Amino acid sequence: MYKNPSIPVLLILLGLGLVISACSVQSARNPIKDTKIVDKPITWDTTRKRLSLEYMQIRHGMTNVRAPLITPSMVVVHWTAIPTLAASYNTFRPSVLEGREELQGASKLNVGVQFLVDRDGTIYRLLPETAFARHTIGLNHCAIGIENVGDGDQYKLTDAQLRANVTLIRYLHYKYPIRYVIGHMDYGRFQTHPLWKETDPNYLTMKTDPGEDFMKKLYNGLSQAGVFGISRFPDAKIN
Numbered sequence: 001m002y003k004n005p006s007i008p009v010l011l012i013l014l015g016l017g018l019v020i021s022a023c024s025v026q027s028a029r030n031p032i033k034d035t036k037i038v039d040k041p042i043t044w045d046t047t048r049k050r051l052s053l054e055y056m057q058i059r060h061g062m063t064n065v066r067a068p069l070i071t072p073s074m075v076v077v078h079w080t081a082i083p084t085l086a087a088s089y090n091t092f093r094p095s096v097l098e099g100r101e102e103l104q105g106a107s108k109l110n111v112g113v114q115f116l117v118d119r120d121g122t123i124y125r126l127l128p129e130t131a132f133a134r135h136t137i138g139l140n141h142c143a144i145g146i147e148n149v150g151d152g153d154q155y156k157l158t159d160a161q162l163r164a165n166v167t168l169i170r171y172l173h174y175k176y177p178i179r180y181v182i183g184h185m186d187y188g189r190f191q192t193h194p195l196w197k198e199t200d201p202n203y204l205t206m207k208t209d210p211g212e213d214f215m216k217k218l219y220n221g222l223s224q225a226g227v228f229g230i231s232r233f234p235d236a237k238i239n
């Protein structure tokens with residue numbers, strides 16, 4: 001009997017196999033379940049909320065806004081230019097900006113970001129996903145920021161970070177109507193785009209992060225992960 005299972009037994013086994021494989025495909029396709037995020041909050045106190053609201057009103061010119069929240073339609077990818085997780089985290093943690101004279105004049109709000117990816121690919125959530133964060137001139141009101149610990153020189157971004165960015169962007173794309181995934185280096189191209197909001201046309205800094213190589217690999221990874229309908233440039237064809 002064991003050597004020659006009957007046809008009904010084979011059919012039952014086949015059915016079970018189909019159910020099990022269908023379940024595993026289902027979970028593999030659920031970006032919420034597939035994405036491991038560690039909460040590691042930076043300060044989100046009344047001072048940061050007040051300075052964020054002021055930034056939105058003064059810098060972005062959003063005079064009617066009443067809460068420091070964003071409507072995400074873009075993801076901006078960065079590197080920290082700081083070699084360790086701890087030092088990167090400590091840079092973003094305070095509510096008020098210290099040093100960095102080139103940014104002080106525009107706002108006292110500290111720079112910050114919603115997500116920070118360590119060199120081993122661990123994804124940390126520093127702020128609520130739709131909380132306002134200062135990371136990209138002109139686009140903070142609509143952009144979720146991902147910082148990667150490292151730079152383009154001695155601490156090049158790692159393969160683990162690349163995979164983590166793909167996973168995280170797939171998750172964000174699933175949750176929010178994300179239309180653009182750009183590098184910080186690309187943001188100047190949006191100066192004439194309807195999403196651009198900056199009251200001073202001369203307030204612009206030159207950026208090179210996270211590098212052309214990383215952006216190309218990121219788009220390859222996103223395409224392989226089935227993330228479509230996004231683009232890197234305002235007038236580019238949709239991926």
Ligand SMILES: [Zn+2]
Nearest residue numbers: 078079184209
């Ligand atoms: Zn940046």
